[in-house]
Amino acid sequence: MTESVLVPPAEGRAVLVRAGQHVRAVDVEGGQVGDLFAVAAADQGEYASAGHTRVAIRKLFPRPGDPVLTNRRRPILSVTADTSPGRHDMLYAACDPARYALLGVESPHRSCAENLRQALAEHGFAVPVVPQPLNVFMDVRAGEDGILTSHPASSGPGDYIAFQAHIDCLVVLSSCPMDIVPISVGGITPLALQVGQAP
């Protein structure tokens, strides 16, 4: 990997990934949920879209070999490898100040939505809406009856999910600050983004 960016606990970072390059989202210590977003470098109105991706792959989450589509139905990333137990979520919106308010948190609280905005702003980007992210290492399961159950992340130290970019894009990863609902294990810990020419 030619570039590695540490995502501090409860913060977000962005890396520019060129078409053809690979990017890994790494769970450094294990058990940490990350919210991953991808925004086209050429047009900030085009970004990875959960709803459009599901239509294309007919799965709740892309697996190795599957593309991630934008809101214009163009592949922006493809999953190339996954060393984790393979439990990820693409059903839940990113946490935001309104989410923490509804959970009864009265003081300011970091969120993946704000982390996205800050990480993009550092690269001169802004998005019109907060896209629904790929919640890597987040274990939400859908029963046959449509009931969703949330389980603590089962990823171990160093586990990663890797993607190849199809178009130049900013990939944002937020170490999810959620500490009210137990989706991460062992406190909020760092993640890493690694960019390179090989998976």
Next chain:
Amino acid sequence: MTESVLVPPAEGRAVLVRAGQHVRAVDVEGGQVGDLFAVAAADQGEYASAGHTRVAIRKLFPRPGDPVLTNRRRPILSVTADTSPGRHDMLYAACDPARYALLGVESPHRSCAENLRQALAEHGFAVPVVPQPLNVFMDVRAGEDGILTSHPASSGPGDYIAFQAHIDCLVVLSSCPMDIVPISVGGITPLALQVGQAP
């Protein structure tokens, strides 16, 4: 019902629903999928959001008694009744010109995304993005393995799903023009929107 609006086959229509009022999405002839959107009357940047709703209800689709949340996590509608077999979808993006192009359709084709824009424009509205809709009467099932399978609509003539509005909103219903993938049964047929004081 005080107001009934026919949604012609493959077209879309919008109705203004005041807080406290009820609105039904009716499958007039049966077997027809509809894409339903709700946009806040006071702020077009606030609309029914699939990802935020799932977090709140922990289900793939709201059932009677469940709220539909906006992208600001406010209830905009609640489901009050459902006379259909209860098969609906909130996983798939609205069809749009890009979807039909990917399916090999070379001539212009109506779409729910364009129907949304047209129906909103008739009321002087516009949305920054096409929200992911509530695909009423659309039967998409998620297996325990995360694989999605699509089945033809099982709703019968006159079946409806009813909602109560929590805030003033424009409710848009599109008779889904999808005739390539067999999600509707017996051709593309009309739907209806019925607004009133009672469910």
